[in-house]
Amino acid sequence: MVLESTMICIDNSEWMRNGDYAPSRFQAQADAVNLICGAKTQSNPENTVGVMTMAGKGVRVLVTPTSDLGKILACMHGLEVGAEANLAAAIQVAQLALKHRQNKRQQQRIIVFIGSPVKYDKKVLETIGKKLKKNNVALDVVDFGETDDEKPEKLEALISAVNSSDSSHIVHVPPGENALSDVLISTPIFTGEEGGSGFAASAAAAAATGATGYDFGVDPNVDPELALALRLSMEEERARQEAIAKKAAEESSGETKDHASSSNSDSVMAEAEPASNASADDKRDLPKEDEDAQLLQQALAMSMDEGASGAAAVADAAMAEAGADDDELALALQMSVEDTQMSGQSDMTKVFEDRSFVTSILNSLPGVDPNDPSVKDLLASLNGQGEQEEKKDNSDKPNTPEDGKN
């Protein structure tokens, strides 16, 4: 949340017509500028951002530092591309614009996009850099577009002259698939020194995993509670897995079965409680059938791999959700927990493997179709065991109501 005033210098020289960044260098740059303005103004409401051009009609300030995002975005329209960029003059003008900022408490920062070749000497650039450092102005450079031999070197020299305690950064973006803005999102230019605002972090997650590949298929921005609940239940699963692994190690060294399993089921119940309430409410809202089935598959797979306690946990989570509304189901839940306590390891697995019981549970989950082939396959694999428990549970198994859950 650094209080900052930023001047963004846009390169609108002739070299920006090139299409090696889709759709054109200039467009890619404009997108990146929009994103940066948004991030800066979001990270601290008192931040101001200004925009100026380096080429075109000349070095001119399009909008003086302001916190009004609309004004900033509007000024980017109708910019012409042409002529050559004048880097030295642009930096001087930017410095002057920052000097006359209204709130003197803001830190000064200049962000320069350089897509055209740099015609200045290294020495000149270093002098400019020193002057910026002397006046406590930070500089970020985005090097994209034209690459000749000396450009990266010159710009690195500029940054090292300006840099004081890592406040200035340089990013080299080669042409390629990824949009300029996507590459920039994960850089310190966007995230700042402390490691980022929420805006930057979630946008970074989006960019990193691809457009639809959010964790759990839910955009944390759109539905943060759901995303959080799903993440929590995954983490609890992981914790249980570790507990199982540890328990397995313990048992192989000869602790009593009963002691281990009862203590485990107690802890499992305790863990299921908080998770179930959250997940009960939220899982109802799961929009996508695929994601739901996937999650369930994962959970089922884990329980198969790891054995009783894992299954107990998953069963508890799944059944606790169903049992939230239904007393009969709650009874069934209780009984299945008792089973675990009595007979030890593989009982919960058997309960869970009761095909009809599981099917009824799945019916109650919105968006999960028991006829879904993947679910069917899993159930088939579970079917191999548990004749005993089937009898017992049949007597108690409720008909899961289709009440208000779908």
Added chain:
Amino acid sequence: MAACLHDHACEDHNCAADWSLYNHIDIPKVVALNESVPGSVKSVFKPWEQRLETSGGFLESNEGDPELLIFIPFTSDVKIKSISVVGGADGTSPSRMRVFINREGIDFSDAQNMQPVQEWELAENLQGVLEYQTRYSRFQGVANLTLHFPDNFGGDATKIYYIGLRGEATQNKRDVVATIVYEVMPNPSDHKTKSETGGGFSHVE
């Protein structure tokens, strides 16, 4: 322009008490321009007894550039009688000092162009016994002080180990904005009414 030496044995006279204006400096908000180590300027304000100690760090300008600009805000308005500066050896002591009062956001080009409130030719003061008196009438209600050291005695960089201020603190504050609840977005918890916290007539506090 006038400097004076302590013409008494410092053990008798309690010099430390005189040079206690550093207590009224708002240290977190002290800013220096052209310092080589960001934040090192804060180590320069300390009790008089520690004026020669360099264990806490000292203020040094960037290589090849002896100019320094120090902005000192106070927690309440002060009156400044005199200023003492301890510089470094081998020509790294500052040779001139120009001060500005109650102006925020001065940078080097401003400092070079503006008329200072007062300026002094400094002498090398490695032991910290020299002090420079101010025209007291001009330094009556000082909320912040800006010191500009344009050059030194020939060294590559300028080093300052201690800056002492002598004077009085008043209880006045220059701006009272700090006591206003300032919010960019409305936050109901900032405005608890009496009806929420107990009985009584409700009014927004």
